[in-house]
Amino acid sequence: MTARPLLLIGAGGLAREVIAAVRLLPDVWNPVGALDDSTALHGTLIDGVPVLGGLDSLDDHPDAAVVACVANARRPLSRLSLVSRLGLPDERWATVVHPAAVTSGARLGAGTVLLAGVVITTSLEVGRHVVAMPHVLITHDDEVSDGVTFAGRASLGGGVVVGESAYLGQGALVREGVKIGAGAVVGMGAVVLRDVPAGQTWAGVPARPLRGESA
Numbered sequence: 323m324t325a326r327p328l329l330l331i332g333a334g335g336l337a338r339e340v341i342a343a344v345r346l347l348p349d350v351w352n353p354v355g356a357l358d359d360s361t362a363l364h365g366t367l368i369d370g371v372p373v374l375g376g377l378d379s380l381d382d383h384p385d386a387a388v389v390a391c392v393a394n395a396r397r398p399l400s401r402l403s404l405v406s407r408l409g410l411p412d413e414r415w416a417t418v419v420h421p422a423a424v425t426s427g428a429r430l431g432a433g434t435v436l437l438a439g440v441v442i443t444t445s446l447e448v449g450r451h452v453v454a455m456p457h458v459l460i461t462h463d464d465e466v467s468d469g470v471t472f473a474g475r476a477s478l479g480g481g482v483v484v485g486e487s488a489y490l491g492q493g494a495l496v497r498e499g500v501k502i503g504a505g506a507v508v509g510m511g512a513v514v515l516r517d518v519p520a521g522q523t524w525a526g527v528p529a530r531p532l533r534g535e536s537a
């Protein structure tokens with residue numbers, strides 16, 4: 323099999339983690355470069371992969387698959403904004419699954435990234451451009467919308483619904499059946515027992531609104 327050239331969008335820590343994952347799949351992916359609008363990075367290497375230029379140079383690489391390596395708890399909508407700015411068809415987006423992830427036949431949307439040790443326990447559906455960092459747990463009947471970010475060790479009980487572009491911090495635990503609204507942020511270490519409204523930031527044990535928002 324000929325490895326498909328892969329361009330990373332973003333040249334930060336997540337991009338380096340994706341590079342490490344795809345290097346374990348040399349027959350599938352060939353990471354040829356990263357694009358980042360930070361001009362200071364242009365011409366540098368990230369873990370041996372060249373930063374080729376800004377996002378406006380994407381058209382110079384029409385044959386490469388693309389993966390958005392952007393995730394930020396303070397800007398949970400940023401990855402899907404980037405995706406819509408680039409306007410690529412789904413077939414250009416790479417779905418990257420670390421060989422040590424367990425997917426149980428789940429259907430993964432275009433552009434989704436699962437890093438080492440992610441476990442999905444049944445054949446559910448995961449949206450497009452989802453990022454699950456190491457050791458994330460997604461269980462039976464969960465619904466994961468487009469653009470969701472799970473930091474490492476975030477865990478969902480069964481039947482949890484996670485709305486578009488929500489961000490779950492490291493080690494967050496979500497009780498079965500709870501809904502996390504679109505664009506909501508759940509702080510690291512939170513234990514979420516109740517629905518989190520869209521756009522709010524909740525943290526703590528048990529999780530409560532962080533900024534005095536009404537629950």
Ligand SMILES: CC(C)(COP(=O)(O)OP(=O)(O)OC[C@H]1O[C@@H](n2cnc3c(N)ncnc32)[C@H](O)[C@@H]1OP(=O)(O)O)[C@@H](O)C(=O)NCCC(=O)NCCS
Nearest residue numbers: 395396473490491492507508509510511512523525526532
């Ligand atoms: C929830 C979060 C987004 C808030 O970030 P922030 O808006 O910058 O908030 P601040 O750090 O200014 O903290 C605001 C208050 O919330 C508290 N707080 C922040 N995060 C908290 C958390 N996870 N649990 C409990 N309290 C928290 C702070 O102690 C502070 O309280 P104070 O006002 O009484 O001093 C952030 O702390 C977080 O958990 N991010 C996820 C980090 C993560 O998982 N990263 C993975 C990277 S790979």
